[in-house]
Amino acid sequence: MEILLLGTAAAEGWPCPWCACAACAEARRRGGRDLRSRSNALIDDVVKVDFNADTLMQMQRAGRDLTRLSTLVFTHAHNDHCTPAELQYRGPWFVADPPPLLHVYGSAPVVMDVRAALGDLDPLRLEVHPPLEPFQAVTTSDGTEILPLPAAHVPGTFLLRLTRGGRRLFYGHDSGTYPDETVAALAGTPLDMALFDCTYGPQPHEYKGHLGIDGVLQMAERLRAVGAVTERTRLVATHFSHNGGMLQEDLAARFAPHHVDAAYDGMIVNL
Ligand SMILES: [Zn+2]
Ligand SMILES: [Zn+2]
Ligand SMILES: [Zn+2]
Secondary structure, three states: OEEEEEEOEOOOOEOOOOOOOHHHHHHHHHOHHHOEOEOEEEEOOOEEEOEOOOHHHHHHHHOOOOOOOOEEEOOOOOOOOEOHHHHHHHOOOOOOOOOOOEEEEOOHHHHHHHHHHHOOOHHHOEEEOOOOOOOOOEEOOOOOEEEEEEOOOOOOOEEEEEEEOOEEEEEEOOOOOOOHHHHHHHOOOOOOEEEEEOOOOOOOOOOOOOOOHHHHHHHHHHHHHOOOOOOOOEEEEEOEOHHHOOOHHHHHHHHHHHOEEEOOOOEEEEO
16 A cells, blocks of 8 residues: 555645745745645545645656545645535547546545535546445445544544555544544554544644644554554654644654654655
8 A cells, every 4th residue: 555645734724825924935935845735645546545736746746646546535614625616627629538437435524515615526537425324334335444433623524544555544633632432443443543633733732633742652652552553553743734733754753753744845755
């Protein structure tokens, strides 16, 4: 299982074009891993988690294409994760040789937004599946199992456990402190990788809606206590906001003693 983290920023991007704070200014100066676009990921070139307006630039930068994509699963309807109008560009008016059928999964609000943005789905070769229900696993045409679990974010947000080729990825954002029933559903099944929301960086917060560094470490420990995180689980923090202020070098150093990696755009994890 190859996971390509296409983007690792919170909604406003980092540097944010509307912001001249020290963290944005320093990211502009340093470039490289401090330039963060909006979060989404590509798995084995056939599964994509979330689709936002940065996907085009991210795919160009990665030297990849989406012509083999068969599953698109959305975590939630926030614009930095779900910009369904972008999917119109797979249509026959734009692409002479349209790509194969793409199966689309998401919660009820996501399904509503996708349908509203695109109208007739047939020319786009999109099959939008009935809304995902919490704790109800579905298996896609490419053999990926999606287990949607409740998040502490906006209604209609799912944390995802994705199983493919015998490997398991927990896609843990966006969310604050996980609901007990989500932790219970993950209990006893070891993960190969867990991805955590770290929007707040070192900032104090109430663990509502997103996590910061403390919250990431707490959630990792909670999952460890129930046997989901083991010593073999790759732990990765992502979805960073400039409001947290810590640049890549500082995040990496802060997380290193805890064996958590600080994600950056273009990071590849092979499980
Ligand atoms: Zn987000
Ligand atoms: Zn800023
Ligand atoms: Zn969100």
